[in-house]
Structure formats: structure tokens, C-alpha cells
Amino acid sequence: DHYQKVGYVSISPRANESLATQYIKDLGYKPVLFRAWSDDVLIYHTNVMMACTSDHIIVCKEVMDTVGRKAIAETHKDILEITKEQMDSFAGNMLELESASGDPVLVMSTRARNSLSAEQLEILIRTHNLCVLPLDQIESVGGGSARCMIAENFLPKK
Secondary structure (H helix, E strand, C coil): CCCCCEEEEECECCECHHHHHHHHHHCCCEEEEECEEECCEECCCHHHCEEECCCEEEECHHHECHHHHHHHHCCCCEEEECCHHHHHCCCCCCEEEECCCCCEEEEEEHHHHHHCCHHHHHHHHHHCEEEEECCHHHHHHCCCCHHHHCCCCCCCCC
């Protein structure tokens, strides 16, 4: 969460606890490490089950351990909770970008968008323009979605 300077990490074979902690601290962020499971297997990427925007944390709390749930409860943002089924439809794999005019744009796949309820969409539309992309091939073959395809750049603006 770049806005609150918190680094959330779901520990898995792809996320080393000590390296993640050191990297997050080097960024000047607070590390929050937890475990999350889907079908008794550790979730391999944090962005599978959560996304952070300027206004919300979009998260599947039902897959998180108590450490993760407690950290989410302590955030100063609105929580938009998604179900495991929505997580499996890549609803946790969204990414907030900024348009050329400075407006927040939330990028997600068609599958993720279709998994959200009307109420969830209404909440997101209040604060974001939505960019919904047909990523079915990538999601089926590659296993990732919108966020996995976009590199973030936090270099100082010139």
C-alpha cells in the first residue's frame, strides 16, 4: 500500500520472509507478513488475494491467517471484501493507475469485473474510472491477470 507505506506480503515459497521484511523496511514502509491459503495451499502471490488503492483495500479475508486479518482491520482505508470465488476470478488482481489528467483508474479483467456484485462495483465506480480488459487467454494460460501485466513505476516525477 504505497499510500499508507505498508508492505503486505503473503508468505509462500515465492516470498522469503526475511528478504521481504528487509526490502519493505529499505523502502521505508511497515512490513505486514501473513499467510493465506487456497485449498490448503499457500497463495503464491499477495496480489492474488488483495489490491490496494488510494481509497480501498480490496481483499479476500477468508483466506488470510489472523495476523493478516488483524492488519487489515487496522488500516485507515475502506475495506472492500471479496469472496474466495471472486478471488479465483482475479478480483484481487486489480491495479490502480493514474490517468494523464490525474484521475484514478482501476484496471481489472473482464472475469474480475463480472465476478463483482453490483454493490461492489458501485463502491469502486464512486472513486475510480474502471478499465476492464478481456484477459481470458492470459488468465487461463498464464495464471495471472491485469496487475501481473503492468509494471509500476514510483520514480520521482520530472
